[in-house]
Amino acid sequence: MNTVLSRANSLFAFSLSVMAALTFGCFITTAFKDRSVPVRLHVSRIMLKNVEDFTGPRERSDLGFITFDITADILHRKCSVAFFALNQVVLWDKIVLRGDNPKLLLKDMKTKYFFFDDGNGLKGNRNVTLTLSWNVVPNAGILPLVTGSGHVSVPFPDTYEITKSY
Amino acid sequence: NNSGSDFFSLFLQLYYQVLNFGMIVSSALMIWKGLMVITGSESPIVVVLRCIYLSVSPPSGSMEPAFHRGDLLFLTNRVEDPIRVGEIVVFRIEGREIPIVHRVLKIHEKQNGHIKFLTKGDNNAVDDRGLYKQGQHWLEKKDVVGRARGFVPYIGIVTILMNDYPKFKYAVLFLLGLFVLVHRE
Numbered sequence: 499m500n501t502v503l504s505r506a507n508s509l510f511a512f513s514l515s516v517m518a519a520l521t522f523g524c525f526i527t528t529a530f531k532d533r534s535v536p537v538r539l540h541v542s543r544i545m546l547k548n549v550e551d552f553t554g555p556r557e558r559s560d561l562g563f564i565t566f567d568i569t570a571d572i573l574h575r576k577c578s579v580a581f582f583a584l585n586q587v588v589l590w591d592k593i594v595l596r597g598d599n600p601k602l603l604l605k606d607m608k609t610k611y612f613f614f615d616d617g618n619g620l621k622g623n624r625n626v627t628l629t630l631s632w633n634v635v636p637n638a639g640i641l642p643l644v645t646g647s648g649h650v651s652v653p654f655p656d657t658y659e660i661t662k663s664y
Numbered sequence: 665n666n667s668g669s670d671f672f673s674l675f676l677q678l679y680y681q682v683l684n685f686g687m688i689v690s691s692a693l694m695i696w697k698g699l700m701v702i703t704g705s706e707s708p709i710v711v712v713l714r715c716i717y718l719s720v721s722p723p724s725g726s727m728e729p730a731f732h733r734g735d736l737l738f739l740t741n742r743v744e745d746p747i748r749v750g751e752i753v754v755f756r757i758e759g760r761e762i763p764i765v766h767r768v769l770k771i772h773e774k775q776n777g778h779i780k781f782l783t784k785g786d787n788n789a790v791d792d793r794g795l796y797k798q799g800q801h802w803l804e805k806k807d808v809v810g811r812a813r814g815f816v817p818y819i820g821i822v823t824i825l826m827n828d829y830p831k832f833k834y835a836v837l838f839l840l841g842l843f844v845l846v847h848r849e
Contacts, residue, residue, distance in 0.1 A: 525814070554782075554793055554802075555801045585770075586749040586770065586771040588750065588768075588770065591786075593729065595729060611769065615772075616780075631748075631749075631750050633752070633767075635731075635815070636815075637817070638815065638816045638817060639815075639816075640814045641752065641812055641813055641814055641815055643751055
């Protein structure tokens, strides 16, 4: 009875150490990979409106509409397209699972989330940049947030669009 | 006289076991506190307890397929690290005890440096405004427990089992006690 228990104990301890070592191995092999990937972005249509922000606080804010293309080759990630400018907004995202086609070839995409500014900062703004970033979820280990090496500028017009709908 | 020395050696063994146990507990505590200092976060390791799912579909994890119940997340909350969209944050809503693990969707920063942001679970169709306090539209830095920087799957299942089934916890403690007694040879 005693030897069975002590054998079970050492077996358990051994499997725990093996699993810990494997997990650490996962972490080591994924932690230091260079993940930057060239990304081609292109924006084709830009429109600006000023409406009540129906997604949250009901103040009039700038609402931007853009149509964009993405070309990138990524692997097992979650991608989000974000704007950089002191303020950041995720416009679109996608979950890419291991086994899915890692090449992203999207054309004429509309934004998935509303591009509301908190205020009126989009009007006439030439400093808005579109970038692609992605979050890698490994089997175990570090969760890096990587930004692709390409970016494109999105210059917003000086006037609001009143008549056209997108 | 014989029984006296027997009793004394038994007492020594017990004393040794208690010291051993105390050392294990204090090393664990030291590691925990050390992690708190290094990562700057008040709870550097968080077990994903519950994922809140906002939709009419049947309930499932709100951060799947990335994280599931029982995954262990390693967090940091260093002040020099600005919050960016796409990061996974663990935040607490005022009045609620359990922190939520979701992704940052929007960030707005004012000229005075004040930052507010919006979150959304990967698997949710809508953002978290329905989860925030009544009338609250944004989260602020003070609501953040930490940013997820690393993760190990499944490990936290034991903690969840012990929380949900106290009988399991007592069974584990009993077995541990049994091992300690048996191993004394």
